[in-house]
Every structure is written in C-alpha cells, then in structure tokens.
Amino acid sequence: MLGCIAFCFINIQCKQEKIIKLKVLQFNIWQEGTVVENGFQGIVDEIIRTDADLIAFSEVRNYNGVDFSKHILEALKAKGHMYYAQPSEDTGLLSRYPIVEQTALYPVTNDHGSITKAIINILGVEVAFYSGHLDYLNCALYLPRGYDGSTWKKLDSIITDVDVIQKNNLESMRDDAIDAFIADAEIEKQQGRLIIYGGDNNEPSHLDWIEANKNLYDHNGVVINWRNTKTLENKGFKDAYREIYPNPLTHPGFTYPANNPLVPLSKLAWSPEADDRDRIDFIFYYPDERLQLKDSKILGPIGDISRNERVLELTEDAIIEPLNIWPTDHKAVIAEFALKF
Incomplete structure (x- = not known):
C-alpha cells in the first residue's frame, strides 16, 4: 500500500515523502512442512494470507534434491503471487522485491545453525535482510527445567x-x-542499508526471564541475561515483539512448543514433565528514521504444550490463528513497518 505526504513551501517547491507498508514474517517451517500432512500447502497458504513482503525461513532442507526456493516460488506463482528467492540451505529468504545478492553469511555445518543474508531492493531502498536458524544443541533453557x-x-x-x-x-x-551477524550488519549500516533479522534462535530472551516471572514457566527462580538477545540489545538492535508488548507477564509471546492439533503430543513435547514454553523466534531490526515499527503479532495455533499436555492458558498476546493447516511445531512472528523514502 503506497501513500504520499506532500510538504509544500511558500516558494512553491515541494518535497514528496513516500511511505509503504513492509510486512516481515519469521517462519520456522519444520522440515519444509513435511512433518504435518499437507504442511507445505499450509506454508503457502499462510504466506498468502499474511501478505508478507519479506519472509525468513528456518529448516530449509531441499529434500530429495528438490530446491525449496524454486518449489515455493512455483507454488505461490500458481496462486497468483510473485516473489523472489534463491537457493539456500537450512535458512532461506523470500522477498516480494528483487534480491540484489544473496550469501550464506554463516553457513550450516553439521547442523549447528546458519544465517542466510540477502540484499533486497525495495523501490530504491536497500535492505540487508537476514534469516537465522541457530544451533539447537546446548539448548540451556532446558537446564532450569530439569x-x-x-x-x-x-x-x-x-x-x-x-x-x-x-x-x-x-x-x-x-x-x-x-x-557474525552483528559484524556484518555494521558494515551494511555504514553503506546506508536498513537491517532486519528474523530467526529461530533456539535461545530465549533476557527480556523474558526477569524477576517478575522467575517462578513461572519452570524458570525455578532463575533470572538471566541470555547472551544473544542481550548482546543484540547492547548493539542497538530492537526486538519487534517486545517493542510493541514490553510486559512478558501479560504478553509472554510463546513461540515454542506450539499446540499443533494435527501433531501427536509425542512429537511436540521434548521435556514432557516440564513447562518449557518460551519465546525463541524473533524479528530484530536496527533503528533508522526510514523504518518505523507499527505492529507485531504471533501467528499460530492458540495454546501451547506444557507438561505433556495441550494448554490453553489465556494471555493478552496478539495471536493470529491459522487458516487451516498449521505446518510446524513453532509459532511464527510478524512485524509491520512503515518504510519511508
């Protein structure tokens, strides 16, 4: 959606400021949607429904030699939606705007996570867009949970x-x-590019493990500055969901493990005797006068998995429920920005 604001002066000179809506979707797609019956179609449907402009995928596998980027582009095109993508592994990117270049910034090695980076040209403004899927091992959020x-x-x-x-x-x-992301983003900032990161970090936020909730969700009294979100904050990056909803008591924003009704509990509960609900999926951005955060929401099924049960504890989180088939064990994150030219 394109809007214009005209600023006119007495000397009849006018400067026109253009503003567009930019929607970013962070989406762990759980082995390309293969774990859930018709999961790939669910991925396609949710992309179309959200009307996202930039999508960061986690768990791109290119099964059986089939390039996932080509597969998803063809499926969206068949439904009348045009995007850009390039081949990648583990993490992937999808853009409604042209991709100038794409690189494996942090290549996947022995399944220890990855970050894929693309430079996106949005009507003349270049965005360095990063998709992360970080190492799932030594997932220390489980230690306080036994x-x-x-x-x-x-x-x-x-x-x-x-x-x-x-x-x-x-x-x-x-x-x-x-x-590696922070170092690369610093170079991109110096070149005048906007910075947006979407990822499944497999690590919680220091903004969520605080004194006020230290006895909730099996934190068992632990208050901790989780390293990576704290480092990002120290470097000036903003957590889109926490910028809109700063209170983790009213808006915990859990993204994992999601209550996917199409999947048996045995595939959803990794610590069946614990409450391991947490927010491990994020959209971060670096502040810039051209990029104004307007909204952020969680996309996924209502409810979570806790102590090997499907729980429907009510929160004030802004959650968009799936259309039909939810393809993953995570919930996704959406952020809406106003992009000024």
Missing part, C-alpha cells in the same frame, strides 16, 4: 546456577552466528 539441552534426557536435579547455565549456553555455536 532436562539436558542436547540429549533431552531428564537430569537428576534442576540446574539454577546462572553461571553454569551461561557456560552451557556458550558451548553452543549460537553466539558465533550472532556475532
């Missing part, structure tokens, strides 16, 4: 020592990936 974060076996006791949790967290490669 489970190992690499084997998901139950521990003899819960771990609440913050130093121990942070040490385990840093044994993953998530920090390497985020540091």
Whole structure:
C-alpha cells in the first residue's frame, strides 16, 4: 500500500515523502512442512494470507534434491503471487522485491545453525535482510527445567546456577552466528542499508526471564541475561515483539512448543514433565528514521504444550490463528513497518 505526504513551501517547491507498508514474517517451517500432512500447502497458504513482503525461513532442507526456493516460488506463482528467492540451505529468504545478492553469511555445518543474508531492493531502498536458524544443541533453557539441552534426557536435579547455565549456553555455536551477524550488519549500516533479522534462535530472551516471572514457566527462580538477545540489545538492535508488548507477564509471546492439533503430543513435547514454553523466534531490526515499527503479532495455533499436555492458558498476546493447516511445531512472528523514502 503506497501513500504520499506532500510538504509544500511558500516558494512553491515541494518535497514528496513516500511511505509503504513492509510486512516481515519469521517462519520456522519444520522440515519444509513435511512433518504435518499437507504442511507445505499450509506454508503457502499462510504466506498468502499474511501478505508478507519479506519472509525468513528456518529448516530449509531441499529434500530429495528438490530446491525449496524454486518449489515455493512455483507454488505461490500458481496462486497468483510473485516473489523472489534463491537457493539456500537450512535458512532461506523470500522477498516480494528483487534480491540484489544473496550469501550464506554463516553457513550450516553439521547442523549447528546458519544465517542466510540477502540484499533486497525495495523501490530504491536497500535492505540487508537476514534469516537465522541457530544451533539447537546446548539448548540451556532446558537446564532450569530439569532436562539436558542436547540429549533431552531428564537430569537428576534442576540446574539454577546462572553461571553454569551461561557456560552451557556458550558451548553452543549460537553466539558465533550472532556475532557474525552483528559484524556484518555494521558494515551494511555504514553503506546506508536498513537491517532486519528474523530467526529461530533456539535461545530465549533476557527480556523474558526477569524477576517478575522467575517462578513461572519452570524458570525455578532463575533470572538471566541470555547472551544473544542481550548482546543484540547492547548493539542497538530492537526486538519487534517486545517493542510493541514490553510486559512478558501479560504478553509472554510463546513461540515454542506450539499446540499443533494435527501433531501427536509425542512429537511436540521434548521435556514432557516440564513447562518449557518460551519465546525463541524473533524479528530484530536496527533503528533508522526510514523504518518505523507499527505492529507485531504471533501467528499460530492458540495454546501451547506444557507438561505433556495441550494448554490453553489465556494471555493478552496478539495471536493470529491459522487458516487451516498449521505446518510446524513453532509459532511464527510478524512485524509491520512503515518504510519511508
């Protein structure tokens, strides 16, 4: 949607400012939607329904030698929707605007996560758009909940020592990936490009593990500055969902594990005796006068998985329910921006 605001002066000189709506979707698609029957079609339908301009995919696999980027482009085109994409692995990008170039900024190695980067030309404004799917091992959010974060076996006791949790967290490669993103984004900022990141970080936010909820969701008293979101904040990046909804008590924004009614509990509960609801999927952006955040929402089924049950605890979260088939065990995140020229 294109709007114009005209600023006119006495000398009849006018400067016209153009503003468009830019919708960003972060979407873990759970092995390309293959775990859920007709899951790929569910991915296509939700992209169309959200009317997203930029999409960051996690869990791109290119199964059986089929290029996922080509597959999704063809499926959308068949329904009258034109996008751009290029081949990638583990993470992927989809854009309604031309892709100038695309690179594997942090290539996937032995399934330890990845970040794919594209330069998108949006009507003359260039955006450095990043899609992340970070290392799933040493997933330290499970330690206070009494489970190992690499084997998901139950521990003899819960771990609440913050130093121990942070040490385990840093044994993953998530920090390497985020540091690579931050360093690259700094170069792109110097070139005048806008910066947007969407990713399944497999790590919670320091904004969500605070004093006020330390006894909720099996945090078991732990208050912790999770390394990667805290580092992003220190570098000036903004968490789109927390910018709109800063209170994690009223708006926890859980994205995992999602209550997908099409999937048996055995495939959804990794720590069946714990409450491991958390927000691990994010959209981050770097502030710029040309980019104004307008809204952010969660996309996915109502409810979550907790203690091996489907729970429908009511929150004030802004949640858009799926049209029909929800293709994943995550919920997705949407952010809407006003982009000025």
